Amino acid sequence: MTTSSPQYLTGNPAALNAFIDRFDTFLFDCDGVLWSGDHTFPGTAETLELLRSRGKQVVFVTNNSTKSRADYKKKLDGLSIPSNVEEIFSSSYSASIYISRILKLPTNKRKVFVLGETGIEQELRNENVPFIGGTDPALRRDLVPEDYKLMASGDPSMLDPEVGVVLVGLDFHINYLKMSLAFQYIRRGAVFLATNIDSTLPNQGSLFPGAGSISAPLIMMLGKEPIALGKPSQAMMDAIEGKFQFDRNRTCMVGDRTNTDIRFGVEGKLGGTLAVLTGVSTKDDILNGPLRPLAYVDKLSDFLGAESK
Numbered sequence: 088m089t090t091s092s093p094q095y096l097t098g099n100p101a102a103l104n105a106f107i108d109r110f111d112t113f114l115f116d117c118d119g120v121l122w123s124g125d126h127t128f129p130g131t132a133e134t135l136e137l138l139r140s141r142g143k144q145v146v147f148v149t150n151n152s153t154k155s156r157a158d159y160k161k162k163l164d165g166l167s168i169p170s171n172v173e174e175i176f177s178s179s180y181s182a183s184i185y186i187s188r189i190l191k192l193p194t195n196k197r198k199v200f201v202l203g204e205t206g207i208e209q210e211l212r213n214e215n216v217p218f219i220g221g222t223d224p225a226l227r228r229d230l231v232p233e234d235y236k237l238m239a240s241g242d243p244s245m246l247d248p249e250v251g252v253v254l255v256g257l258d259f260h261i262n263y264l265k266m267s268l269a270f271q272y273i274r275r276g277a278v279f280l281a282t283n284i285d286s287t288l289p290n291q292g293s294l295f296p297g298a299g300s301i302s303a304p305l306i307m308m309l310g311k312e313p314i315a316l317g318k319p320s321q322a323m324m325d326a327i328e329g330k331f332q333f334d335r336n337r338t339c340m341v342g343d344r345t346n347t348d349i350r351f352g353v354e355g356k357l358g359g360t361l362a363v364l365t366g367v368s369t370k371d372d373i374l375n376g377p378l379r380p381l382a383y384v385d386k387l388s389d390f391l392g393a394e395s396k
């Protein structure tokens with residue numbers, strides 16, 4: 088854990104410039120750094136353009152599994168932020184790759200029960216991984232007495248015998264039926280995975296339930312944690328390094344949350360980490376918490392104040 092005191096860069100053109108020059112690749116967290124929900128922070132596009140104009144590789148690394156990489160590409164296009172889908176790593180993508188290429192499942196247990204949104208479904212489809220649940224409207228209903236009987240008996244009309252994995256992400260339509268199904272599958276042997284376990288999600292400058300709040304009831308009921316495939320999991324870092332072959336010493340992770348983004352960079356042994364104060368972690372978290380970044384700024388666009396080259 089980093090215990091040195093992070094350098095404050097805001098308003099220091101020479102220090103901002105020196106920080107940029109230390110790295111060739113910048114991994115950018117999205118929620119809380121580039122935007123907060125649908126509100127994009129002013130100067131985001133210009134800051135990314137500044138880095139690219141200096142030959143820096145920019146990669147987007149988000150724990151938000153509600154969108155697919157293609158969805159994020161559309162969002163970035165809409166914000167006039169140039170990108171290609173290969174530069175985008177979402178936890179929905181990371182989880183789908185893990186299930187399709189890493190997890191060894193019995194041939195009759197290859198189906199995934201999803202608590203989550205379309206982002207997970209699109210990425211599972213891209214990897215030809217069969218799934219049920221997710222945005223299925225048939226599950227947006229109250230439990231009825233018959234459901235208890237069918238679940239308790241493991242009736243295949245209620246509990247698909249091919250389900251071998253439960254994948255939990257942020258689900259805007261969670262309910263007792265879906266939580267019960269996930270619980271039944273896992274207690275009957277399904278692998279418990281999470282796209283990410285961020286406790287809260289920033290939006291419009293406030294905080295709302297994050298994916299971790301969807302896994303939490305299952306963790307309480309089961310007495311065990313899921314394998315989480317988003318930051319700080321190094322499975323994601325290895326996938327990104329595999330694609331870009333970057334020099335970790337010349338790579339910086341930029342994020343708003345110390346226990347995911349900064350931990351991801353520190354445990355990934357990157358050359359540096361940068362925190363911003365526009366998302367979840369506070370200045371106190373950054374200066375006095377167990378996981379401290381190399382440096383921090385008030386907001387990403389402070390980099391527009393770097394010395395001009």
Ligand SMILES: O=C(O)COP(=O)(O)O
Pocket residue numbers: 116117118119148149150151152283285287288297298
């Ligand atoms: O989805 C979340 O909880 C956070 O998403 P982020 O990694 O882009 O900040």
Ligand SMILES: [Mg+2]
Pocket residue numbers: 116117118119120342343344366
């Ligand atoms: Mg974030």
